[in-house]
Amino acid sequence: MGGTHVLDGHPRAESIRIRERLTGHVETKVLALAGLIAHGRGEAFDYILGEETTLSAMGAITAAAATMLLAERPVLSVNGNVAALCAKDLVELARATGARLEVNLFHRLPGREEAIERVLREAGAEEVLGVGKAASARIEEVYSDRRRVDPRGILVADVVFVPLEDGDRTQGLVRMGKRVITVDLNPLSRTAQAATITIVDNIVRAMPLLVSEARRLRASERDELERAVSAYDNRAALSAAIRTMESRLHELADRGAPVRLR
Numbered sequence: 480m481g482g483t484h485v486l487d488g489h490p491r492a493e494s495i496r497i498r499e500r501l502t503g504h505v506e507t508k509v510l511a512l513a514g515l516i517a518h519g520r521g522e523a524f525d526y527i528l529g530e531e532t533t534l535s536a537m538g539a540i541t542a543a544a545a546t547m548l549l550a551e552r553p554v555l556s557v558n559g560n561v562a563a564l565c566a567k568d569l570v571e572l573a574r575a576t577g578a579r580l581e582v583n584l585f586h587r588l589p590g591r592e593e594a595i596e597r598v599l600r601e602a603g604a605e606e607v608l609g610v611g612k613a614a615s616a617r618i619e620e621v622y623s624d625r626r627r628v629d630p631r632g633i634l635v636a637d638v639v640f641v642p643l644e645d646g647d648r649t650q651g652l653v654r655m656g657k658r659v660i661t662v663d664l665n666p667l668s669r670t671a672q673a674a675t676i677t678i679v680d681n682i683v684r685a686m687p688l689l690v691s692e693a694r695r696l697r698a699s700e701r702d703e704l705e706r707a708v709s710a711y712d713n714r715a716a717l718s719a720a721i722r723t724m725e726s727r728l729h730e731l732a733d734r735g736a737p738v739r740l741r
Protein backbone atom coordinates (compact mmCIF):
# COMPACT_ATOMS: atom_id res chain seq x y z
CA MET A 480 0.00 0.00 0.00
CA GLY A 481 1.46 3.35 -0.98
CA GLY A 482 1.25 6.59 0.94
CA THR A 483 2.87 9.94 1.38
CA HIS A 484 5.73 10.33 3.80
CA VAL A 485 4.47 11.84 7.06
CA LEU A 486 6.94 13.98 8.97
CA ASP A 487 7.24 12.85 12.61
CA GLY A 488 7.16 16.46 13.78
CA HIS A 489 3.73 17.02 12.24
CA PRO A 490 1.23 17.64 15.05
CA ARG A 491 -1.22 15.18 13.54
CA ALA A 492 1.33 12.68 12.24
CA GLU A 493 -0.37 9.68 13.87
CA SER A 494 -3.80 10.68 12.63
CA ILE A 495 -2.43 11.10 9.09
CA ARG A 496 -0.73 7.68 9.24
CA ILE A 497 -4.01 6.12 10.30
CA ARG A 498 -5.82 7.80 7.42
CA GLU A 499 -3.21 6.45 5.01
CA ARG A 500 -3.64 2.96 6.42
CA LEU A 501 -7.40 3.21 5.92
CA THR A 502 -7.27 4.60 2.39
CA GLY A 503 -4.75 1.86 1.51
CA HIS A 504 -7.26 -0.68 2.72
CA VAL A 505 -9.87 0.58 0.26
CA GLU A 506 -7.54 -0.84 -2.41
CA THR A 507 -7.27 -4.20 -0.62
CA LYS A 508 -11.12 -4.28 -0.39
CA VAL A 509 -10.98 -4.51 3.42
CA LEU A 510 -12.60 -1.10 3.77
CA ALA A 511 -15.79 0.11 2.12
CA LEU A 512 -15.84 3.80 1.13
CA ALA A 513 -18.51 4.39 3.78
CA GLY A 514 -15.91 3.25 6.33
CA LEU A 515 -13.81 6.33 5.55
CA ILE A 516 -16.77 8.56 6.32
CA ALA A 517 -17.44 6.71 9.58
CA HIS A 518 -13.80 7.24 10.56
CA GLY A 519 -14.10 10.97 9.89
CA ARG A 520 -17.10 11.16 12.18
CA GLY A 521 -15.11 9.44 14.89
CA GLU A 522 -12.10 11.74 14.44
CA ALA A 523 -14.29 14.80 14.93
CA PHE A 524 -15.40 13.55 18.33
CA ASP A 525 -11.82 12.63 19.24
CA TYR A 526 -10.79 16.25 18.61
CA ILE A 527 -13.38 17.41 21.12
CA LEU A 528 -12.55 14.65 23.60
CA GLY A 529 -8.90 15.75 23.65
CA GLU A 530 -7.48 12.66 21.92
CA GLU A 531 -6.78 10.73 25.09
CA THR A 532 -8.32 7.89 27.06
CA THR A 533 -10.42 9.32 29.89
CA LEU A 534 -10.78 7.81 33.36
CA SER A 535 -14.38 6.85 32.64
CA ALA A 536 -13.35 5.13 29.38
CA MET A 537 -10.78 3.21 31.43
CA GLY A 538 -13.60 2.12 33.76
CA ALA A 539 -15.57 0.89 30.74
CA ILE A 540 -12.50 -0.99 29.50
CA THR A 541 -12.16 -2.82 32.84
CA ALA A 542 -15.87 -3.72 32.86
CA ALA A 543 -15.63 -4.88 29.24
CA ALA A 544 -12.62 -7.12 29.94
CA ALA A 545 -14.36 -8.63 32.98
CA THR A 546 -17.58 -9.20 30.97
CA MET A 547 -15.68 -11.01 28.22
CA LEU A 548 -13.82 -13.17 30.74
CA LEU A 549 -17.08 -14.12 32.46
CA ALA A 550 -18.84 -14.93 29.17
CA GLU A 551 -19.51 -18.49 28.11
CA ARG A 552 -19.42 -17.77 24.39
CA PRO A 553 -17.87 -14.37 23.68
CA VAL A 554 -17.49 -13.27 20.05
CA LEU A 555 -15.51 -10.37 18.58
CA SER A 556 -17.35 -9.06 15.53
CA VAL A 557 -14.99 -7.66 12.91
CA ASN A 558 -15.80 -5.13 10.19
CA GLY A 559 -13.48 -3.44 7.70
CA ASN A 560 -12.52 -0.44 9.86
CA VAL A 561 -11.68 -2.58 12.85
CA ALA A 562 -9.62 -5.04 10.79
CA ALA A 563 -7.72 -2.20 9.14
CA LEU A 564 -7.00 -0.42 12.42
CA CYS A 565 -6.27 -3.14 14.94
CA ALA A 566 -6.15 -6.69 13.60
CA LYS A 567 -3.26 -7.73 15.89
CA ASP A 568 -5.00 -6.45 19.02
CA LEU A 569 -8.19 -8.30 18.02
CA VAL A 570 -6.27 -11.56 17.75
CA GLU A 571 -4.62 -10.92 21.13
CA LEU A 572 -7.95 -10.04 22.74
CA ALA A 573 -9.48 -13.24 21.36
CA ARG A 574 -6.58 -15.21 22.88
CA ALA A 575 -6.75 -13.45 26.24
CA THR A 576 -10.53 -13.93 26.65
CA GLY A 577 -11.21 -17.15 24.74
CA ALA A 578 -13.44 -15.23 22.31
CA ARG A 579 -13.97 -16.25 18.68
CA LEU A 580 -13.47 -13.85 15.77
CA GLU A 581 -16.32 -13.40 13.28
CA VAL A 582 -16.47 -11.25 10.16
CA ASN A 583 -19.77 -9.38 9.99
CA LEU A 584 -20.39 -6.70 7.37
CA PHE A 585 -23.06 -4.27 6.24
CA HIS A 586 -22.17 -4.93 2.59
CA ARG A 587 -20.81 -8.36 1.75
CA LEU A 588 -19.22 -7.24 -1.53
CA PRO A 589 -17.36 -9.94 -3.52
CA GLY A 590 -13.92 -10.55 -2.04
CA ARG A 591 -14.38 -8.34 1.01
CA GLU A 592 -14.96 -10.99 3.64
CA GLU A 593 -11.98 -12.94 2.32
CA ALA A 594 -9.81 -9.78 2.39
CA ILE A 595 -10.72 -9.20 6.03
CA GLU A 596 -10.09 -12.84 6.86
CA ARG A 597 -6.65 -12.53 5.24
CA VAL A 598 -5.77 -9.50 7.40
CA LEU A 599 -6.83 -11.37 10.54
CA ARG A 600 -4.90 -14.51 9.61
CA GLU A 601 -1.80 -12.45 8.80
CA ALA A 602 -2.18 -10.99 12.29
CA GLY A 603 -2.09 -14.52 13.73
CA ALA A 604 -5.75 -15.62 13.82
CA GLU A 605 -6.15 -19.38 13.60
CA GLU A 606 -9.92 -19.32 13.14
CA VAL A 607 -12.16 -16.74 11.47
CA LEU A 608 -15.91 -17.30 11.52
CA GLY A 609 -18.59 -15.76 9.31
CA VAL A 610 -16.85 -15.94 5.93
CA GLY A 611 -18.80 -17.03 2.85
CA LYS A 612 -21.07 -20.03 3.36
CA ALA A 613 -20.12 -20.15 7.06
CA ALA A 614 -22.47 -17.20 7.64
CA SER A 615 -25.42 -19.49 7.11
CA ALA A 616 -27.71 -18.40 9.95
CA ARG A 617 -30.11 -15.43 9.84
CA ILE A 618 -31.06 -13.21 12.73
CA GLU A 619 -34.34 -11.41 12.13
CA GLU A 620 -33.59 -8.72 14.71
CA VAL A 621 -30.89 -7.17 12.51
CA TYR A 622 -31.27 -5.59 9.04
CA SER A 623 -28.83 -5.55 6.07
CA ASP A 624 -26.23 -8.22 5.30
CA ARG A 625 -25.31 -8.08 8.97
CA ARG A 626 -28.21 -10.42 9.72
CA ARG A 627 -26.16 -13.21 8.14
CA VAL A 628 -24.19 -14.72 10.97
CA ASP A 629 -22.20 -17.84 11.76
CA PRO A 630 -24.20 -20.43 13.72
CA ARG A 631 -21.02 -21.16 15.77
CA GLY A 632 -20.45 -17.48 16.55
CA ILE A 633 -22.74 -14.46 16.92
CA LEU A 634 -25.88 -16.60 16.73
CA VAL A 635 -25.10 -18.41 19.98
CA ALA A 636 -22.90 -15.79 21.65
CA ASP A 637 -23.82 -14.40 25.06
CA VAL A 638 -21.42 -11.45 24.79
CA VAL A 639 -20.65 -9.71 21.49
CA PHE A 640 -17.99 -7.08 20.97
CA VAL A 641 -19.16 -4.80 18.13
CA PRO A 642 -16.87 -1.79 17.85
CA LEU A 643 -17.46 1.01 15.31
CA GLU A 644 -20.90 -0.13 14.32
CA ASP A 645 -24.27 1.36 13.53
CA GLY A 646 -27.22 1.39 15.85
CA ASP A 647 -29.54 -1.17 14.22
CA ARG A 648 -27.04 -3.89 14.84
CA THR A 649 -26.50 -3.13 18.51
CA GLN A 650 -30.20 -2.68 19.20
CA GLY A 651 -30.97 -5.99 17.44
CA LEU A 652 -28.35 -7.92 19.41
CA VAL A 653 -29.53 -6.40 22.70
CA ARG A 654 -33.13 -7.39 21.78
CA MET A 655 -31.85 -10.95 21.37
CA GLY A 656 -30.72 -10.85 25.01
CA LYS A 657 -27.00 -10.57 24.29
CA ARG A 658 -24.66 -8.30 26.19
CA VAL A 659 -23.08 -5.90 23.72
CA ILE A 660 -19.76 -4.13 24.19
CA THR A 661 -18.80 -1.36 21.82
CA VAL A 662 -16.08 1.22 21.20
CA ASP A 663 -17.51 4.45 19.83
CA LEU A 664 -16.12 7.97 19.99
CA ASN A 665 -19.60 9.41 19.63
CA PRO A 666 -21.44 9.06 22.96
CA LEU A 667 -24.64 10.20 21.22
CA SER A 668 -24.75 7.48 18.57
CA ARG A 669 -27.51 4.89 18.77
CA THR A 670 -24.86 2.23 19.26
CA ALA A 671 -23.28 4.09 22.17
CA GLN A 672 -26.69 4.60 23.73
CA ALA A 673 -27.97 1.05 23.25
CA ALA A 674 -24.89 -1.00 24.17
CA THR A 675 -24.42 -2.66 27.55
CA ILE A 676 -20.90 -1.24 27.81
CA THR A 677 -19.74 1.70 25.69
CA ILE A 678 -16.05 2.56 25.61
CA VAL A 679 -15.97 6.17 24.42
CA ASP A 680 -12.45 6.24 23.06
CA ASN A 681 -10.53 5.87 19.82
CA ILE A 682 -10.27 2.16 19.05
CA VAL A 683 -6.59 2.62 18.32
CA ARG A 684 -6.00 3.66 21.95
CA ALA A 685 -8.66 1.44 23.54
CA MET A 686 -7.69 -1.94 22.06
CA PRO A 687 -4.20 -2.28 23.58
CA LEU A 688 -5.66 -1.24 26.95
CA LEU A 689 -8.46 -3.79 26.60
CA VAL A 690 -5.93 -6.52 25.84
CA SER A 691 -3.79 -5.66 28.86
CA GLU A 692 -6.85 -5.43 31.15
CA ALA A 693 -8.02 -8.86 29.95
CA ARG A 694 -4.55 -10.29 30.64
CA ARG A 695 -4.42 -8.65 34.06
CA LEU A 696 -7.90 -9.84 35.09
CA ARG A 697 -7.50 -13.34 33.72
CA ALA A 698 -6.15 -14.59 37.04
CA SER A 699 -9.03 -13.06 39.04
CA GLU A 700 -11.72 -15.04 40.84
CA ARG A 701 -15.20 -15.08 39.28
CA ASP A 702 -16.80 -13.07 42.07
CA GLU A 703 -14.15 -10.38 41.70
CA LEU A 704 -14.98 -10.10 37.99
CA GLU A 705 -18.69 -10.06 38.77
CA ARG A 706 -18.15 -7.20 41.22
CA ALA A 707 -16.26 -5.22 38.54
CA VAL A 708 -19.18 -5.72 36.14
CA SER A 709 -21.94 -4.84 38.58
CA ALA A 710 -20.11 -1.71 39.80
CA TYR A 711 -20.16 -0.38 36.25
CA ASP A 712 -22.93 1.99 35.10
CA ASN A 713 -23.09 2.69 31.35
CA ARG A 714 -25.37 5.74 31.73
CA ALA A 715 -22.84 7.30 34.11
CA ALA A 716 -19.99 6.51 31.71
CA LEU A 717 -21.83 8.15 28.80
CA SER A 718 -22.58 11.20 30.94
CA ALA A 719 -18.92 11.42 31.94
CA ALA A 720 -17.83 11.31 28.29
CA ILE A 721 -20.27 14.06 27.33
CA ARG A 722 -19.14 16.10 30.33
CA THR A 723 -15.48 15.78 29.34
CA MET A 724 -16.34 17.10 25.89
CA GLU A 725 -18.51 19.85 27.33
CA SER A 726 -15.90 21.08 29.80
CA ARG A 727 -13.13 20.98 27.22
CA LEU A 728 -15.20 23.07 24.82
CA HIS A 729 -16.12 25.38 27.69
CA GLU A 730 -12.51 25.90 28.65
CA LEU A 731 -11.45 26.50 25.05
CA ALA A 732 -14.31 28.93 24.53
CA ASP A 733 -13.37 30.82 27.70
CA ARG A 734 -9.74 31.06 26.69
CA GLY A 735 -10.65 31.95 23.13
CA ALA A 736 -7.17 30.66 22.46
CA PRO A 737 -6.05 28.29 19.75
CA VAL A 738 -5.93 24.63 20.73
CA ARG A 739 -2.40 23.58 21.61
CA LEU A 740 -1.47 20.71 19.34
CA ARG A 741 0.89 18.03 20.50
Ligand code: ATP
Nearest residue numbers: 517518521643645646663664665668669670681682
Ligand atom coordinates in the same frame (compact mmCIF):
# COMPACT_ATOMS: atom_id res chain seq x y z
P1 ATP B 1 -25.57 5.02 14.93
O1 ATP B 1 -26.26 4.27 13.84
O2 ATP B 1 -25.11 4.12 16.05
O3 ATP B 1 -26.27 6.25 15.44
P2 ATP B 1 -23.64 5.96 12.96
O4 ATP B 1 -24.71 6.02 11.96
O5 ATP B 1 -22.76 7.16 13.15
O6 ATP B 1 -24.16 5.54 14.38
P3 ATP B 1 -21.61 4.53 11.57
O7 ATP B 1 -21.68 5.53 10.49
O8 ATP B 1 -21.62 3.10 11.21
O9 ATP B 1 -22.74 4.70 12.65
O10 ATP B 1 -20.28 4.92 12.37
C1 ATP B 1 -19.63 4.15 13.26
C2 ATP B 1 -19.34 4.84 14.57
O11 ATP B 1 -17.97 4.59 14.87
C3 ATP B 1 -19.51 6.37 14.62
O12 ATP B 1 -20.29 6.70 15.75
C4 ATP B 1 -18.10 6.93 14.78
O13 ATP B 1 -18.07 8.03 15.65
C5 ATP B 1 -17.36 5.76 15.39
N1 ATP B 1 -15.93 5.68 15.04
C6 ATP B 1 -15.36 5.80 13.82
N2 ATP B 1 -14.03 5.63 13.88
C7 ATP B 1 -13.74 5.38 15.18
C8 ATP B 1 -12.53 5.08 15.88
N3 ATP B 1 -11.35 5.06 15.26
N4 ATP B 1 -12.62 4.84 17.21
C9 ATP B 1 -13.81 4.87 17.85
N5 ATP B 1 -14.99 5.15 17.24
C10 ATP B 1 -14.96 5.41 15.92
